[in-house]
Amino acid sequence: MAVFQLILNWTSQAFMFLFFLTFIAFLGYYLYIKYIHMKYDHIPGPPRDSFFFGHTPTILRMMKNGEVAHDKFLKWAEIYGPVLRLNFLHYVFITVSCPEATKEILMSPKYPKEKLVSKRLFSLFGERFLGNGLLGAHNREKWYKQRRIMDPAFSSLYLRGLMGTFNERAENLMSKLADIANSKTETSMLHLLNCVTLDVIAKVAFGVDLDLLKTSTPFPKAIETCLKGMLYNIRDSFFQFNPKNRPFIKEVREACRLLRTTGAQWIHERKTAMENGDDVPKDILTQIIKSAGQENSMTKEDEEIMLDNFVTFFIAGQETTANQLAFCIMELARHPTILEKARQEVDDVIGMKRDISYDDLGQLIYLSQVLKETLRIYPTVPGVTRELPEDMVISGIHIPGGCVCAFSSYATGRMEKFFKDPLTFDPDRFHPDAPKPYYCYYPFSLGPRSCLGQNFAQMEAKVVMAKLLQRFDFTLVPGQTFDILDTGTLRPKSGVVCTVSHRNDKK
Structure with a gap:
């Protein structure tokens, strides 16, 4: 009995001690948040x-309702001005829509990528995702080393050599659309574009033929799952602690493993070919292997970084281009005058040719304007963040260092003060003689950490759109919404379901 009483006393004391520690920790956290509020509430x-x-509750409520958080950022910017404060637990985000500050921060290397976002991109619910690759790396030296080695795979000379693959894969899409036109069935353009852009990146970047328009693979679903998981991982710190989310978290982890396992297999096959002295293309996969150092002395982390970059390019090279093209088709179908003008240019430049040349792309000026205007209203990657290590004055407001600056190209692209009638689709905003937007249009980010593959993406988009306009008419199926789905990247919620027919006025 005495022993039992002694144990009970010890348990009671331990409980009281833990309660005291919890209370002290809670009080300390409360006081720290109070300090943060006092520091930034001006x-x-x-x-x-x-x-x-x-x-946080406002953002999570929007996610639950299928809304785009950047719409709220736009509304708040219009109410509170070009600099506004947002609080998430003890973190402070300063959203900036001031062009001068946008230029200063994004164009300079002294403002690093934000640590919290980089950490949330490193892994998804414990499964490594983008890791320390080009997109996820926070350390500038590690990032710069990789970027410098990757640059040759995106040089204008190398991109010229990709025109054959762009044409070939786009032709596969045209064949599929011809079958759909002949059968007079409805089709989701977003689905088809996801297939063709994934085909392109697999072939061009990794030397692999997927032929997704004829066969099915789990890759598109895995990419979508990873992106959705990424969104929750970044915006909801407590998502993984909710038991109801465990099935989805399991799906995300499995999707990450699938992409990384696939990458490991493709990298192994390429390294074996290189070791055997076989001719290998100087593509992204070769550059990924080179970026990890000497093949015969790689560390475990070097191997992981190769997989980080594989996943980065596999997703970024497919998802954003497919979404841009789908939004573009959606808007052209809603604006027949603009569609006809773009089609006339394609007829004048391309005519009946099956293969589009690199020089042809330079002459498709109005189509370039259409694609740029698409990205103004629908930037597929809607925002970027940077750390503010030192105090700074933005639009007359003193910003203490230690916070995060967030830039929403979605919000600035839809602001009346930057673009007249911003929700009107008007490609002439980007006419060569029109005034250039001053640091309020940056769908590929800006400065040293801007998107490495932006020229690649726009070449691919032009080839696909030019062939589509050359050969087919498309009409949106009635009853669709034009809503946007936010899955980390922005995509058309409806899938852009169309009826497709052969052009009867081809020259």
Whole structure:
């Protein structure tokens, strides 16, 4: 009995001690958040939903309702001005729509990528995702080494040599569309474009034929799952602690493993070919292997970084281009005058040719304007973040260092003060003689960490769109919404379901 009483006393004391420690930790966290509020609350911003969670509930509510968080950033910017404060637990994000500050911060290498986002991109719910690859790397030296080695795979000389593959894969899409036109069935253009852009990146970057328009693979679903998981991982710190989310978290982990296992297999096959002295293309896969150092002395981390970059290019090279093309088709179908003007240019430049040349792309000026205007209203990667290590004054407001600056190209692209009638689709905004947007249009980010593959993506988009306009008419199926789905990247929620027919006025 005495022993039992002694154990009970020890348990009670331990419980009281743990309660005391928890109370001290809670009080300390409360005081720290109070200090953060006092430090940054002079900056304009919307009322917080709660003391601890800040504006997190608003963002999570929008995600649950299928809304685009950047619409809220746009509304807040119009109410509170070019600099506004948002609180998420003890983190402070300053959203900036001031062109001068955008130029200063994004164009300079002294403002690093934000650590929290980089950490959330490193792994998804414990499964390594983008790791320390080009997109996820926070350390500038590690990033710069990889970027310098990757650059040759995106030089204009190398991109010229990809025109054959762009044409070949786009022709596969045209054959599929011809079958659909002949059968007079409806089709999701987004689905077809996801297939063709994944085919392109697999062939051009990794030397692999997937032929997704004829066969099915789990890759598109895996990419979509990873991106959705990435969104929750970044915006909801407590997502993985909710038991109801465990099935989805399991799907995300399996999708990450699938992509990385596939990458490991393709890298192994390429390294074996290189070791055997076989001729290998100087493509992205070869550059990924080179970026890891000497093949015969790689560390485990070098191997992982190769897989990081594989996943980065596999996803980034497919997802954003497919979404841009789908949005473009959606808008052209809604604007017959613009569609006809773009089609006339294609007829004048391309005529009846099956193979589009690199020089042809330079003459498709109005089509370039159409694609740029698409990215203004629908930037497929809608925002970027940077750390602000030192105090700074933006639009007359003192910003203490230690916070994160967030830039939404979605918000600035839809602001009246930058673009007249911003929701009107008007490619003439990007006419060669029109005034250039001043640091309010950056769908591929800006500065040293801008998208490495932006020229690649726009060449591919032009080839696909030119062939589509050359050969087919397309009409949106009635009853669709024109809503946007936010899965980390932005995509058309409806899938852009169309009826397709052969052009009867081809020259």
